[in-house]
Amino acid sequence: MSAPLNTSSVWRDLQQHRQSWEGVTLRQLFQDDPQRARNFSAEACGLYLDYSKHLIKPETLRLLITLARARHLEERRAAMFAGERINRTEGRAAFHVALRAPKGHVMRTAGVDVVPEVHKVLEHMAAFTRSIHDGTWRGATGQPIRKIINIGIGGSYLGPEMAWKALRAYRHPGMELGFVANVDGATFTDVTAHLDPAETLFIVSSKTFTTLETMTNAQQARHWVTSALGEAAVARHFVAVSTNVEAVEAFGMDTGHMFGFWDWVGGRYSMDSAIGLSTMLGVGVEHFTAMLAGFHAMDNHFQTAPLEQNLPVLMGLLALWYNNFWDAQTLAILPYAHDLARFPAYLQQLQMESNGKGVDEDGHPVVVDTGAIIWGEPGTDGQHSFYQLIHQGTRLIPCDFIGFCQPLSPLAEQHELLMANLIAQAEALAFGKTAEELRAEGVAEALVPFRVFPGNRPSSVLLGDRLDPHTLGALVALYEHSVFTQGVIWGIDSFDQWGVELGKVLAQRIVAELQSTARHPHDASTAALLQRYLQRRGS
Numbered sequence: 001m002s003a004p005l006n007t008s009s010v011w012r013d014l015q016q017h018r019q020s021w022e023g024v025t026l027r028q029l030f031q032d033d034p035q036r037a038r039n040f041s042a043e044a045c046g047l048y049l050d051y052s053k054h055l056i057k058p059e060t061l062r063l064l065i066t067l068a069r070a071r072h073l074e075e076r077r078a079a080m081f082a083g084e085r086i087n088r089t090e091g092r093a094a095f096h097v098a099l100r101a102p103k104g105h106v107m108r109t110a111g112v113d114v115v116p117e118v119h120k121v122l123e124h125m126a127a128f129t130r131s132i133h134d135g136t137w138r139g140a141t142g143q144p145i146r147k148i149i150n151i152g153i154g155g156s157y158l159g160p161e162m163a164w165k166a167l168r169a170y171r172h173p174g175m176e177l178g179f180v181a182n183v184d185g186a187t188f189t190d191v192t193a194h195l196d197p198a199e200t201l202f203i204v205s206s207k208t209f210t211t212l213e214t215m216t217n218a219q220q221a222r223h224w225v226t227s228a229l230g231e232a233a234v235a236r237h238f239v240a241v242s243t244n245v246e247a248v249e250a251f252g253m254d255t256g257h258m259f260g261f262w263d264w265v266g267g268r269y270s271m272d273s274a275i276g277l278s279t280m281l282g283v284g285v286e287h288f289t290a291m292l293a294g295f296h297a298m299d300n301h302f303q304t305a306p307l308e309q310n311l312p313v314l315m316g317l318l319a320l321w322y323n324n325f326w327d328a329q330t331l332a333i334l335p336y337a338h339d340l341a342r343f344p345a346y347l348q349q350l351q352m353e354s355n356g357k358g359v360d361e362d363g364h365p366v367v368v369d370t371g372a373i374i375w376g377e378p379g380t381d382g383q384h385s386f387y388q389l390i391h392q393g394t395r396l397i398p399c400d401f402i403g404f405c406q407p408l409s410p411l412a413e414q415h416e417l418l419m420a421n422l423i424a425q426a427e428a429l430a431f432g433k434t435a436e437e438l439r440a441e442g443v444a445e446a447l448v449p450f451r452v453f454p455g456n457r458p459s460s461v462l463l464g465d466r467l468d469p470h471t472l473g474a475l476v477a478l479y480e481h482s483v484f485t486q487g488v489i490w491g492i493d494s495f496d497q498w499g500v501e502l503g504k505v506l507a508q509r510i511v512a513e514l515q516s517t518a519r520h521p522h523d524a525s526t527a528a529l530l531q532r533y534l535q536r537r538g539s
């Protein structure tokens with residue numbers, strides 16, 4: 001058994017190095033090193049990362065990279081790309097990198113090259129997509145399908161919804177996508193309110209095909225379709241995406257219209273698998289293929305670039321630096337792109353389900369803090385809401401700003417304003433405004449303390465040329481591998497999610513109590529809540 005992480009010599013060196021930060025300012029660091037912006041920036045797959053406004057010196061990076069090496073990041077990365085069972089608690093590989101491997105690449109797990117199977121499914125998805133787009137596939141009444149509703153939750157929803165919004169400029173003409181995730185019936189009624197069943201296709205997306213929310217909404221959809229079009233319509237209006245053939249059959253769906261994937265694809269790493277069928281239908285085969293190429297380009301970069309210039313490694317190490325050495329609790333994701341509005345929500349599952357762990361891979365309590373709380377909103381909306389706290393509050397909140405040089409909206413002038421705000425926010429956070437500067441501007445003395453911006457608030461700026469499918473794929477893979485980097489250093493299993501189970505089991509028990517006279521023992525609070533609900537729910 002290796003020594004606890006926080007007693008390792010490099011961890012201690014980092015703690016000591018952190019002490020040397022008292023009184024150090026980003027202003028000073030930039031003054032001392034005119035090359036700082038160049039020295040602390042890197043570029044890959046069309047994404048430029050400026051990390052010069054972080055509380056780091058060359059020594060910080062050297063120590064963080066030493067830590068990564070000491071924790072065998074390179075070996076663990078090789079194990080992931082070799083299809084080894086790195087998801088130990090579930091006894092599986094975490095082989096999402098094989099989902100975007102080009103045809104002809106060999107990627108083996110458990111001795112099997114999975115790339116041919118992956119491409120077989122992609123070809124099935126492409127043929128289906130084309131048949132919907134060209135009208136060969138029609139609904140039960142002969143009408144072309146124009147509305148696609150993805151029923152799924154968590155990893156079977158967040159990626160497709162995020163991508164549908166992110167790739168708005170690349171949508172296939174005439175196609176509309178909707179998403180039903182929440183078990184709240186309001187979601188289903190809202191999404192289907194103005195839809196015509198005759199031109200609507202449901203994709204039931206669930207890795208396990210047992211998830212309560214998804215199965216409930218799928219039954220609701222079935223009722224909605226069959227009450228309008230009859231039982232025989234199910235075959236023309238439903239397809240499934242799952243790893244569970246038996247459950248799809250049991251649901252009464254034609255497995256010929258099922259798009260499979262594999263147990264080595266984690267839910268939150270699945271938007272580039274058949275779970276992306278709605279994305280492919282929404283943006284077309286070519287754009288989906290370009291997105292996969294973006295994922296793959298970033299995989300290559302992660303696999304081959306030296307750690308010092310490796311974007312996912314750098315981002316992972318920076319996140320860990322604040323999480324473990326500056327007591328930062330959170331990381332703000334701030335996309336300056338309306339089309340990335342759902343990116344923070346997507347990253348919440350990716351990062352918090354992956355790295356929200358309190359025991360290490362050997363089952364021992366972790367000795368350091370793990371995954372940060374991820375949150376955020378698109379700029380500039382957030383500026384008029386929570387940025388006050390980021391600028392002048394008492395907490396340190398590292399920020400990831402994400403922006404694009406070229407607008408997708410025809411309102412190019414507004415894009416200038418948007419990007420000016422992104423650049424200004426990173427500048428203001430880093431360098432702040434001193435009392436002397438305020439006085440020199442003639443600010444009344446009584447107001448000076450309120451108007452001081454302390455600065456020294458760290459941020460990354462990720463700049464792409466354009467939010468296109470390739471860039472989106474690269475961006476998602478960048479965060480996937482950054483999450484992996486952090487998980488490896490903490491020694492946790494980033495690919496399981498046992499923490500979601502207990503609530504599911506308890507909910508099932510409570511459902512039984514709400515729907516019958518069965519009663520289970522509960523604590524006083526739960527019992528009182530149940531009683532009040534039962535009394536007041538109405539008939």
Ligand SMILES: O=P(O)(O)OC[C@H]1O[C@](O)(CO)[C@@H](O)[C@@H]1O
Nearest residue numbers: 154155156206207208211267500
């Ligand atoms: O695709 P499924 O099996 O319906 O699961 C949906 C989601 O539920 C979870 O298992 C946990 O809530 C996620 O990891 C997963 O993405």
